[in-house]
Amino acid sequence: MLTEVKPVDMAEEERLDFAPLDEALDEYEGNPGAAIPALQKAQEIYGYLPAEVLQHIGHRLNVPLSEIYGVATFYSQFYLTRRGRHTVRVCDGTACHVRGAPKIITALERDLDVVAGETTPDYRVTLEIVYCLGSCGLSPVAVIDEQVVGRLVPEKALEIVRGLE
Ligand code: FES
Secondary structure (H helix, E strand, C coil), rough: CCCCCCCCCCCCCCCCCCCHHHHHHHHHCCCHHHHHHHHHHHHHCCCCCHHHHHHHHHHHHCCCCCHHHHHHHHHHCCCCCCCCEEEEEEEHHHHHHHHHHHHHHHHHHHHHCCCCCCCCCCCEEEEEECCCCHHHCCEEEEEEECEEEECCHHHHHHHHHCCCC
């Protein structure tokens, strides 16, 4: 049975608190086949998978670190670097591209002072490019956190993203 886990507040200088992870890993103790659920749990807690966490999971599941690392890097759902509090995914698939996605991406990159794929230094926003969100009729489209925003223009994108806490 899955237990509810609370995300840990990850101030940059804060040392990792393994207590919530240990609690979540109890059910996977010594089970080498549980790498994926263990990593999912850890990511739920910390927001990403720092090296110490991978090491800790390997130890608890009795799996070599190289294997844990292999799983964490194979699946795109896992993040090895710290993410922003908000995720902005701008679509640059064909329909969105021809309707102006590159201008939106450039405007956001300039405003946030990052290159797509990066996170702002204050961990406010992670900017990503995706290729077709299945909403081509609304192009150009972005997903800001969980919200789909269609018929986007650079000014609107900047306004929304600047308003994110
Ligand atoms: S190309 Fe952007 S939603 Fe399909």
